[in-house]
Amino acid sequence: MERDPLDHKGLIREAYRIDGITAPECRSIFLDWALSLPGDQDQTGAITTLLERYRAGNEEHPMTGVLQDGLLTVGRPRRRGGWKSRQRE
Template sequence: MSKARDPLDPKGLIRESYRIEGITEGECRSIFLDWALSLPEGQETKPAIEAHLAQREGAFPDHPMTTVLRQGLDTVAKPRRRGGWRSRERD
């Protein structure tokens, strides 16, 4: 088995999440957040999520991490502003 480092999964978090038997969606969300925060500077999230789905979605369509990756892709595809002075109504 190759231990080559995946630039889209520098800590191996996504890979390992698929190996944990009985992992929950909540645990996958926590792993996803850690993964997203550990991406190299300048790496866009959407293409990285798409690459992970392309690698694993076919083999693990019902896995909680697949669900979380799909949700992450939906969230990245629909950015929205949350709060701040620019989103407040003005008189």
Template sequence: MDLDRADPKGLVRESYAIEGITLGECRSIFLDWALSLEAGVEVAGAIRALLAQYGAGATEHPMTGVLRAGLTGAEPPRRRGGRAGRFERG
């Protein structure tokens, strides 16, 4: 995938250039990055392109960890709280 489509604002590229950036800051940048993608851009493909370009040489960078986590699926919800969680729907 083209890096201009994968990182249209250059947010991920800039995050790798910030010295001392924290994990929380990288997560915030990742969210902004995800919201800035054009419609139709495959997120997983964009993440793989960014990891290949920036993450390969920076395995310990917090953004590399955030991008890798972005490739894994979210955990399924466990149960609802309160009364609704105690009663099964059927």
């Protein structure tokens, strides 16, 4: 079986196959998937492709919602907390 370059561990594919999977479980799987992407991988493109692949017939699946949420937050700047945010130049 050939490995999928966007889901080389098969995490997203398997999440869609698990009966009764919950949104928190899907978020955990998504995080593992996202951390395993190569650094030069276009995250937005990867998530979009996975949504196109799995959304049809799975509109109510929790992983579909997690992927859609991931698409909305990719590249959004985050507030830096802790001591670094309080340092003056």
